[in-house]
Amino acid sequence: ILNVEQSPQSLHVQEGDSTNFTCSFPSSNFYALHWYRWETAKSPEALFVMTLNGDEKKKGRISATLNTKEGYSYLYIKGSQPEDSATYLCAPKGYGGSQGNLIFGKGTKLSVKP
Amino acid sequence: SQTIHQWPATLVQPVGSPLSLECTVEGTSNPNLYWYRQAAGRGLQLLFYSVGIGQISSEVPQNLSASRPQDRQFILSSKKLLLSDSGFYLCAYTGTAYTEAFFGQGTRLTVV
Numbered sequence: 001i002l003n004v005e006q007s008p009q010s011l012h013v014q015e016g017d018s019t020n021f022t023c024s025f026p027s028s029n030f031y032a033l034h035w036y037r038w039e040t041a042k043s044p045e046a047l048f049v050m051t052l053n054g055d056e057k058k059k060g061r062i063s064a065t066l067n068t069k070e071g072y073s074y075l076y077i078k079g080s081q082p083e084d085s086a087t088y089l090c091a092p093k094g095y096g097g098s099q100g101n102l103i104f105g106k107g108t109k110l111s112v113k114p
Numbered sequence: 115s116q117t118i119h120q121w122p123a124t125l126v127q128p129v130g131s132p133l134s135l136e137c138t139v140e141g142t143s144n145p146n147l148y149w150y151r152q153a154a155g156r157g158l159q160l161l162f163y164s165v166g167i168g169q170i171s172s173e174v175p176q177n178l179s180a181s182r183p184q185d186r187q188f189i190l191s192s193k194k195l196l197l198s199d200s201g202f203y204l205c206a207y208t209g210t211a212y213t214e215a216f217f218g219q220g221t222r223l224t225v226v
Contacts, residue, residue, distance in 0.1 A: 031211040043204065044158070046214030089158060099211050100146045100165040101173070106157030 004105035021108040023090030031094035116141035120218025133192040137205030145207040147188040153201040
């Protein structure tokens with residue numbers, strides 16, 4: 001069973017702070033690495049899908065990088081805002097060559113104080 | 115456009131009763147379909163996924179089962195619910211191995 005580790009578990013920052021989270025996985029044998037944002041009382045929404053070693057994606061103040069050789073991905077938020085408060089999930093897609101599976105880490109819960 | 119429907123939104127069921135949660139997708143064909151559960155204080159756990167009609171993969175042994183009777187329909191069932199089955203259940207789909215997942219609105223199940 002794939003074990004996807006995310007750290008830290010939770011993070012409390014002040015508005016305007018920049019922050020980053022880590023997603024680590026034991027193998028690069030998967031099709032893509034996904035990042036999602038999950039707000040309370042809502043469904044998860046996709047942020048990024050990355051496939052290649054060295055991939056970098058950006059959406060507004062949020063960006064992500066992927067290192068498949070060493071087995072990790074970073075998510076960065078520049079100038080955090082209260083509306084960034086959510087749980088951020090990562091998930092390798094198609095681990096072990098099984099195209100279908102999408103296994104999530106436990107997430108990093110971000111709280112941004114105004 | 116693509117949409118995903120999941121129902122019911124909330125459900126309170128007694129221990130030992132059966133369960134049926136339904137999920138349907140519109141606007142895409144041959145999607146990968148998923149059932150996840152978030153138990154209290156836990157992460158999002160993959161229960162089942164399906165890459166095609168009649169093809170179901172189970173990630174976690176439990177008293178739940180899943181079926182895919184049609185291309186865009188995914189059903190989560192149980193013959194007898196346990197207290198530990200309580201949680202928030204999410205259905206999701208992806209188009210290909212390289213596209214993001216879209217989630218339903220979720221079902222809050224409380225087994226009493």
